[in-house]
Amino acid sequence: MEGEFAPSKIGVLQLWPPVILAPMAGVTDVPFRSLCKSFMEEGLKSSGGEFSVTGSTPGLFVNQMITARAFVEKNEKTLKLAEFGEGETPRSIQLYGTEPESLEAAVRELVELEQVDHIDLNFGCPVPKVTRHGGGGALPYKRPLFKRIISSVVHAAAEEIPITVKFRMGIDDSHLTFLDAGKIAEDEGVSAIALHGRTVEQLYSGEANWNAIAELKQHVRSIPIFGNGDIWEAQDAIQMMHYSQADGVVIGRGCLGRPWLFKQLGEIFSGVNPSPFPSLGEVGEVMYEHAESVVSWNGSENGLRAFRKHASWYLTGFAVGKDIRREIHQIETLDDLAEIISRFDPELSLPQEAYRIPRSHKGGPKKVALPEGWLDEPFVDLTLTEKAEQITSGG
Numbered sequence: 001m002e003g004e005f006a007p008s009k010i011g012v013l014q015l016w017p018p019v020i021l022a023p024m025a026g027v028t029d030v031p032f033r034s035l036c037k038s039f040m041e042e043g044l045k046s047s048g049g050e051f052s053v054t055g056s057t058p059g060l061f062v063n064q065m066i067t068a069r070a071f072v073e074k075n076e077k078t079l080k081l082a083e084f085g086e087g088e089t090p091r092s093i094q095l096y097g098t099e100p101e102s103l104e105a106a107v108r109e110l111v112e113l114e115q116v117d118h119i120d121l122n123f124g125c126p127v128p129k130v131t132r133h134g135g136g137g138a139l140p141y142k143r144p145l146f147k148r149i150i151s152s153v154v155h156a157a158a159e160e161i162p163i164t165v166k167f168r169m170g171i172d173d174s175h176l177t178f179l180d181a182g183k184i185a186e187d188e189g190v191s192a193i194a195l196h197g198r199t200v201e202q203l204y205s206g207e208a209n210w211n212a213i214a215e216l217k218q219h220v221r222s223i224p225i226f227g228n229g230d231i232w233e234a235q236d237a238i239q240m241m242h243y244s245q246a247d248g249v250v251i252g253r254g255c256l257g258r259p260w261l262f263k264q265l266g267e268i269f270s271g272v273n274p275s276p277f278p279s280l281g282e283v284g285e286v287m288y289e290h291a292e293s294v295v296s297w298n299g300s301e302n303g304l305r306a307f308r309k310h311a312s313w314y315l316t317g318f319a320v321g322k323d324i325r326r327e328i329h330q331i332e333t334l335d336d337l338a339e340i341i342s343r344f345d346p347e348l349s350l351p352q353e354a355y356r357i358p359r360s361h362k363g364g365p366k367k368v369a370l371p372e373g374w375l376d377e378p379f380v381d382l383t384l385t386e387k388a389e390q391i392t393s394g395g
Contacts (some may be wrong), residue, residue: 214243
């Protein structure tokens with residue numbers, strides 16, 4: 001709440017509220033980022049906190065991940081994912097890579113072309129096709145390689161744009177890396193760190209460990225620490241920050257099908273009670289607005305195929321019946337969606353116990369796929385094979 005927490009500085013960027021939309025593959029595109037940001041601004045305005053901190057930006061809304069090598073090689077899909085909306089600011093994007101050279105080249109190009117205002121580095125991805133080659137959440141275990149990558153990227157940014165990193169607690173409970181990774185990142189000059197309070201092995205199971213966020217905050221003192229994991233309601237963000245003393249919060253699955261969470265966050269950080277969850281009629285209006293934006297951004301209604309998952313998330317927990325749930329997975333046009341929405345009970349409310357139903361990733365725990373001998377020597381320097389670079393942009 002205003003006065004209780006301070007704005008967070010990420011390089012030249014000052015965030016108030018100190019809230020970040022996590023980059024999510026296939027999710028945080030221009031339409032979704034714009035919708036989330038508009039809700040944040042609405043929450044601040046309605047609670048009188050719109051201009052509470054001069055020079056601050058209302059949160060940070062990060063574009064989905066692109067692969068550094070694919071960006072440098074001008075891959076068509078990657079270049080499309082790297083686009084921003086007209087007038088979007090600040091422009092924030094996440095890069096994935098496993099070797100310094102392509103990451104450094106991508107950062108230099110982004111800086112020279114003035115395409116971004118902030119870059120985040122992905123060291124938390126738990127997907128087997130990534131970790132089995134040493135990438136994502138597996139990479140921080142090899143401290144020298146992790147250090148070389150961070151150093152090269154920070155050097156390439158040349159203080160013109162802030163670099164942040166996001167990682168998990170470690171590979172599993174027996175191979176935790178977050179304290180070492182945090183200190184390396186701090187020493188090499190990153191502007192902030194985001195910690196997902198789970199191991200790679202956990203995937204998305206169990207509860208996020210906010211104790212780890214508190215440990216990292218005590219271990220790394222010169223730059224902001226943002227906590228991520230199990231932020232399903234606005235009050236969760238406040239509780240996590242109180243508990244861990246983190247400088248801010250990263251919102252991932254909690255906003256899927258719930259973009260108004262950012263309105264509620266704007267309100268609670270401004271010292272007022274968050275707005276109630278919208279009725280199904282109000283949810284339908286947001287769904288349609290979102291879908292229209294998707295069609296506009298993609299230039300055709302073909303984009304609605306990718307929107308289907310959003311439509312399903314919007315309805316999670318509502319008693320709408322099997323027919324509507326089946327039909328929502330088959331929408332082809334805006335008219336299809338409008339017809340389904342017309343059959344909603346506009347007064348239907350979401351049960352309190354449904355607020356925290358996970359959307360999207362739910363798997364785990366699962367043994368981590370790693371290169372042979374990966375855990376033998378954490379302090380050996382090495383270069384990964386080209387297979388580690390073959391992840392596609394967007395995940």
